[in-house]
Amino acid sequence: MTAGLEGADLTVRFEGEDGPFTVFEGLDIHVDPGEFLTVMGPSGCGKTTVLNALAGLVPLERGTVRYDGEAVEPGSFSYGYVFQEPRLLDWRTVAENLAFALRGAGVPEPERRPRIEEWLERVGLGDEADSYPRELSGGMRQRVGVARALAVDPEVLFMDEPFSSLDDVTGRGLRRDLLDLWAETGKEVLFVTHDLREAVTLSDRVLFMGEDGAFFDGAEIPHGRPRDFDDPALGETERRLGERFFAELG
Amino acid sequence: MTGETGTARGGRSTALDRARRAAPRPLSVASVLAVLAAWQLLSLAFPPYRFPGLVRLAENVVVVLTGTGEFDPLVQYGVTLGRVAVGFLLSFALAAAWGFAMGVSPAAEDYLGVPLFTLLTVPSVVWAFLGVLWFGLTDHLVPVFVVVLVVFPYLAVNLWEGVEAVDGRLVEMARAFDATTVETWRHVYLPQLLPTLFATTRLGLAIAWKLSLIAEVFGAPTGVGVVVKYHFENFDTGLVIAWAVPVMLLMFGVEWLLRRAERRATRWRPAAAVGREVAPE
Amino acid sequence: MRRALRVGLTLLAFLVAWEAGALALGPESLPSPRLVAARLAEVTATGGPRDRSALYHLGRSLARVAVVSVLGLALSTALGLAMGVDDRAERVVAVWLPFWMTVPTLVVILVVMVLLDFSEPAVVVGVTFVATPFATANVWEGARAVDPALLEMARAFDVGRWGVVREVYLPATLPQVVGSFRYLLGMVWKVVVLAETFGLQAGLGAMFRFWFNQGDVTAILAYLSLFVVVMVGLQYALGAASDRLFAWRG
Numbered sequence: 001m002t003a004g005l006e007g008a009d010l011t012v013r014f015e016g017e018d019g020p021f022t023v024f025e026g027l028d029i030h031v032d033p034g035e036f037l038t039v040m041g042p043s044g045c046g047k048t049t050v051l052n053a054l055a056g057l058v059p060l061e062r063g064t065v066r067y068d069g070e071a072v073e074p075g076s077f078s079y080g081y082v083f084q085e086p087r088l089l090d091w092r093t094v095a096e097n098l099a100f101a102l103r104g105a106g107v108p109e110p111e112r113r114p115r116i117e118e119w120l121e122r123v124g125l126g127d128e129a130d131s132y133p134r135e136l137s138g139g140m141r142q143r144v145g146v147a148r149a150l151a152v153d154p155e156v157l158f159m160d161e162p163f164s165s166l167d168d169v170t171g172r173g174l175r176r177d178l179l180d181l182w183a184e185t186g187k188e189v190l191f192v193t194h195d196l197r198e199a200v201t202l203s204d205r206v207l208f209m210g211e212d213g214a215f216f217d218g219a220e221i222p223h224g225r226p227r228d229f230d231d232p233a234l235g236e237t238e239r240r241l242g243e244r245f246f247a248e249l250g
Numbered sequence: 251m252t253g254e255t256g257t258a259r260g261g262r263s264t265a266l267d268r269a270r271r272a273a274p275r276p277l278s279v280a281s282v283l284a285v286l287a288a289w290q291l292l293s294l295a296f297p298p299y300r301f302p303g304l305v306r307l308a309e310n311v312v313v314v315l316t317g318t319g320e321f322d323p324l325v326q327y328g329v330t331l332g333r334v335a336v337g338f339l340l341s342f343a344l345a346a347a348w349g350f351a352m353g354v355s356p357a358a359e360d361y362l363g364v365p366l367f368t369l370l371t372v373p374s375v376v377w378a379f380l381g382v383l384w385f386g387l388t389d390h391l392v393p394v395f396v397v398v399l400v401v402f403p404y405l406a407v408n409l410w411e412g413v414e415a416v417d418g419r420l421v422e423m424a425r426a427f428d429a430t431t432v433e434t435w436r437h438v439y440l441p442q443l444l445p446t447l448f449a450t451t452r453l454g455l456a457i458a459w460k461l462s463l464i465a466e467v468f469g470a471p472t473g474v475g476v477v478v479k480y481h482f483e484n485f486d487t488g489l490v491i492a493w494a495v496p497v498m499l500l501m502f503g504v505e506w507l508l509r510r511a512e513r514r515a516t517r518w519r520p521a522a523a524v525g526r527e528v529a530p531e
Numbered sequence: 532m533r534r535a536l537r538v539g540l541t542l543l544a545f546l547v548a549w550e551a552g553a554l555a556l557g558p559e560s561l562p563s564p565r566l567v568a569a570r571l572a573e574v575t576a577t578g579g580p581r582d583r584s585a586l587y588h589l590g591r592s593l594a595r596v597a598v599v600s601v602l603g604l605a606l607s608t609a610l611g612l613a614m615g616v617d618d619r620a621e622r623v624v625a626v627w628l629p630f631w632m633t634v635p636t637l638v639v640i641l642v643v644m645v646l647l648d649f650s651e652p653a654v655v656v657g658v659t660f661v662a663t664p665f666a667t668a669n670v671w672e673g674a675r676a677v678d679p680a681l682l683e684m685a686r687a688f689d690v691g692r693w694g695v696v697r698e699v700y701l702p703a704t705l706p707q708v709v710g711s712f713r714y715l716l717g718m719v720w721k722v723v724v725l726a727e728t729f730g731l732q733a734g735l736g737a738m739f740r741f742w743f744n745q746g747d748v749t750a751i752l753a754y755l756s757l758f759v760v761v762m763v764g765l766q767y768a769l770g771a772a773s774d775r776l777f778a779w780r781g
Contacts, residue, residue: 055426057422057425057426079426081423081426081427083419083423083426085419087419087420087422087423089420089437089438089441091441092437100424100427100429100433100437101427101429103429103433104424104427104428104429104430104433105427105428106428148427152427275622277619277622277623278622278623278625278626280623281622281623281624281626281627282626282627285627296646300645300646301642301646357537360533360534360537360538360541361537361540361541364538364541364542365541365545367763367766368759368763370717371717371720371721371758371759371762371763371766372755372758372759373720373721373724373725373736373739373758374721374725375724375725375728375736375739376724376739376751376755376758379739379740379742379743379751380748380751380752382743383743383746383748383751384560384748456632456633459635460635460636460637463635463636463637463638464636464637464725467637468743475637478637478638478641482641482645482729485645487641487642487645487646490638490641490642491638491642493638494634494635494638497635498630498633498634498635501633502629502633
């Protein structure tokens with residue numbers, strides 16, 4: 001596949017206190033057009049760094065990134081990022097938080113307000129445009145983060161464990177809404193998580209990452225869409241994959 | 251005066267809160283009276299021109315402010331005020347450049363940190379002495395020189411810590427959404443730095459005043475410090491104290507204004523965020 | 532390692548700049564490092580006015596600093612803890628703490644020196660008066676920050692007032708107290724020197740005043756070097772000691 005998002009020979013090294021530290025080396029990854037790909041791994045294995053490297057937030061020591069078949073600078077394609085913590089500006093209203101991202105994306109002034117209103121409506125926060133983040137619950141703040149990432153109309157969506165800090169009930173609601181929103185847009189999604197259940201429920205394909213920063217396994221998720229969160233077949237897939245995943249990790 | 255905003259609902263003070271804050275508690279009043287009584291008692295142990303009782307002190311202050319003494323208050327306070335203002339502004343500018351560099355770059359932190367901490371150790375009188383020996387008894391150069399050299403390290407440390415405290419994750423978020431440098435400064439850095447900027451300003455003005463007086467004793471022909479030295483040499487400590495009172499009142503006024511401005515500017519913050527910091531020397 | 536290199540580089544640059552400045556401005560204005568070092572050796576070995584060596588004056592100043600620091604620490608810890616523990620104590624002290632901090636140092640020193648006849652007690656009383664409020668504020672902040680959950684636990688186990696102070700407040704505020712001591716030390720040194728410049732015959736401040744009256748820049752710089760080295764050394768040693776002491780806190 002030459003379209004979609006591709007990373008080849010990705011290598012990231014940090015300068016630690018005791019010398020250089022390799023997060024991952026020679027990694028290859030590709031997200032097919034319209035695919036929901038999840039990278040799964042234990043905490044600290046470097047999966048967030050894969051996202052950040054592709055997004056251009058962390059420098060690549062080696063490797064190339066291609067988007068839509070063409071070699072590009074990491075992060076130079078249009079993407080939206082949903083972080084693990086909402087990362088909202090507490091001193092700005094919800095609408096202003098979205099406007100901040102829209103300005104960065106170069107959206108012209110007259111278009112901003114309509115987009116903000118549209119996306120806040122879509123995530124169920126139509127009435128909160130003038131509220132401050134402190135006045136919202138954790139789940140609502142995360143919704144703002146999702147709205148922000150989608151409002152810039154990105155080609156690719158990066159998501160770094162966005163629901164890991166939410167309780168079960170809220171998280172479930174958000175996951176369902178995410179799938180609905182994503183179904184409308186048809187973008188590539190690169191999702192990171194340590195929760196196998198979440199990975200199986202949401203994705204088209206899962207890649208397993210080990211503690212050494214290498215992909216040691218992967219699998220297609222053989223379920224159709226829309227996904228039924230209570231489908232026992234999903235649980236079966238999770239069990240099957242779990243054996244492979246945890247076996248490797250020991 | 252303790253710096254707690256103590257509000258009932260996150261950040262926005264109700265009328266009840268403001269009333270609570272304004273009403274003096276009986277214990278505080280008793281404490282003030284006790285201290286004043288102690289002062290009066292202490293003054294009995296010394297002749298009135300050395301350590302004045304409260305009445306004599308008030309009379310002295312009036313004499314000072316109405317210019318019926320040997321010095322014109324407008325000239326003396328004016329000159330000192332001018333030096334404080336210029337010294338403070340120069341210090342702040344220098345400290346901002348220095349502190350921001352240290353906060354943003356680990357290399358700068360190593361290079362610039364050592365001179366900073368070394369400068370913090372030098373006593374102000376030594377700068378005053380060196381200043382006079384180098385520049386002579388010019389009008390304003392020596393006091394401003396002393397103020398800048400002593401004040402800017404304190405401010406630089408403050409600003410450095412403020413920049414380090416900025417949430418790096420929000421800066422990363424801004425990068426992820428392609429915000430320009432101007433946008434990032436305006437929406438991410440500055441709102442977080444606002445409390446530090448205010449605190450640093452209060453600190454800077456407080457130290458600058460005290461330093462100016464010390465510098466003027468040795469290094470200037472005019473100014474409140476010179477007046478104080480004159481009275482000191484005549485052992486007229488009653489007048490020394492009297493000249494200090496308006497300075498303290500002015501400092502309180504300025505600080506009150508700054509705290510008000512800060513509260514207005516940081517209304518989005520939770521309570522107890524308007525803090526107190528320490529102003530040495 | 533890298534940091535040590537950078538620090539060394541800065542020191543080197545400083546010495547080079549000093550030497551260059553000395554060459555440019557001449558020994559009257561800016562004596563070279565060598566001249567100053569030589570002078571320092573001279574005043575340390577053979578002595579200055581009345582044959583008292585620099586080390587004698589250093590000793591006198593050090594003694595005053597020690598007395599004031601201990602006194603100030605005791606006072607500020609007692610006051611600060613009282614304020615943190617007891618609401619009434621807080622109200623009594625907090626009302627005039629800001630006044631105490633705002634009194635100009637110069638005025639305090641001059642007045643106390645005159646009232647107590649330029650004696651040793653005069654220096655101690657004056658400098659302690661100047662430094663104590665700042666250290667008190669520090670300790671107070673620390674006491675206020677004690678975890679209320681711990682206090683509640685102590686109440687649940689019927690621990691009395693003094694027990695709570697001893698077992699909860701004291702250990703919790705120890706870093707703050709030690710920090711206050713280091714801060715105090717830095718401040719007290721400079722104010723002691725200030726006091727000594729007004730009419731005392733012994734101490735580093737007295738020497739600064741003497742050589743200023745002689746117009747001798749080299750001597751001033753020599754004493755300044757001694758002062759700075761001792762102070763920086765002290766601060767460094769205290770820093771290392773307190774780091775070791777509180778290493779377990781992480």
